[in-house]
Amino acid sequence: GVSLDAKDFLTLKTLTPEQLQQLIDLGIHLKQLVQTNQPHPYLTGKTLAMIFEKSSTRTRVSFEVGMAQLGGHALNLSSDNLQMGRGETVQDTAKVFSEYVDAIMIRTYSHAMVEELAANATVPVINGLTDDYHPCQVLADLMTLVELKGSLIGKKLAYVGDGNNMAHSLMIGCAKMGMTCAIASPEGYMPKEEIVQTAKGIAGETGGSIIITNEPREAVEAADAVYTDVWASMGWESEQAEREIAFKDFQVNDELVKYAASDYTFLHCLPAHRGEEVTASVLDGSHSYVFQEAGNRLHAQKALLLSLLQSS
Ligand code: CP
Ligand code: NVA
Numbered sequence: 001g002v003s004l005d006a007k008d009f010l011t012l013k014t015l016t017p018e019q020l021q022q023l024i025d026l027g028i029h030l031k032q033l034v035q036t037n038q039p040h041p042y043l044t045g046k047t048l049a050m051i052f053e054k055s056s057t058r059t060r061v062s063f064e065v066g067m068a069q070l071g072g073h074a075l076n077l078s079s080d081n082l083q084m085g086r087g088e089t090v091q092d093t094a095k096v097f098s099e100y101v102d103a104i105m106i107r108t109y110s111h112a113m114v115e116e117l118a119a120n121a122t123v124p125v126i127n128g129l130t131d132d133y134h135p136c137q138v139l140a141d142l143m144t145l146v147e148l149k150g151s152l153i154g155k156k157l158a159y160v161g162d163g164n165n166m167a168h169s170l171m172i173g174c175a176k177m178g179m180t181c182a183i184a185s186p187e188g189y190m191p192k193e194e195i196v197q198t199a200k201g202i203a204g205e206t207g208g209s210i211i212i213t214n215e216p217r218e219a220v221e222a223a224d225a226v227y228t229d230v231w232a233s234m235g236w237e238s239e240q241a242e243r244e245i246a247f248k249d250f251q252v253n254d255e256l257v258k259y260a261a262s263d264y265t266f267l268h269c270l271p272a273h274r275g276e277e278v279t280a281s282v283l284d285g286s287h288s289y290v291f292q293e294a295g296n297r298l299h300a301q302k303a304l305l306l307s308l309l310q311s312s
Helices: 017-035 058-069 090-100 111-120 135-149 165-176 193-206 216-220 237-246 290-310
Strands: 047-052 073-078 103-107 125-127 156-160 180-184 209-213 225-228 265-268
Touching: 017 135, 017 165, 017 290, 047 058, 047 090, 058 073, 058 103, 058 290, 090 111, 103 111, 103 290, 111 125, 125 135, 125 290, 135 165, 135 265, 135 290, 156 165, 156 216, 165 180, 165 193, 180 216, 193 209, 209 216, 265 290
Parallel strands: 047 073, 047 103, 103 125, 156 180, 156 225, 180 209, 225 265
Antiparallel strands: none
């Protein structure tokens, strides 16, 4: 595993650019082991607890399969059937889990709750998505771009859509890699200013840059990667109708991607809504690598698990 400074993996902020690159390289190595059928049970006897307060396909399956491939075990838990769902405190839950398992992955709403869980757990805590961040996804996204483009320094990623958890984590991850990250969101749905400032600070150290705009074409102009995400994230479903109106000019379609670099890569964390944030022509088109990207969740997270559990 890669030697990391922090016990937990909550936002990507605690990684140095070197550590992020090393995690990606380890993910690529682990992918080769899978593809050549070489067993790699480096986490024999280790257990990961996975707590889900929101739905998941990729995160759930990739972590569970990843632990199995590493010789360990993953527990698939829902807050509904934990005492947490009946009011047991986050602090007590963190301490109890620390007695049983070697790491905790959690997907929930409040990022502050995950920070509290991590502060009270003696074992590593992995953020499997909060309302504010989705760092595991960005690890896989950056790994995919490294596979496709090699060095990412100076490359431009355009994100068109909601200034949500994906926008936030992409800004931080791209800034760490010395990339330009351009976010185009409608007024009222811009990324959080505090996180924009954090990303700009990181970019200032790496030679990257952060562009925030309300104009999709400006963001996509000469972009090496074009990214989008759902208009109504988990927890915001009741706003679907008003969001369809607010985001109508923020669809990634054939017209918009004409502004991107000719060899641009389309990425999407999935699940996708064809005809809303992206047309089928782009999502299922020749520039789209969304299934390689989804597959890389497995490999990138195995690199993360090895790195966190080695130092625990
Ligand atoms: N991209 C992603 O995290 O997918 P799931 O919601 O299916 O886990
Ligand atoms: N922004 C989306 C990402 C899903 C992987 C959500 O939070 O629902």
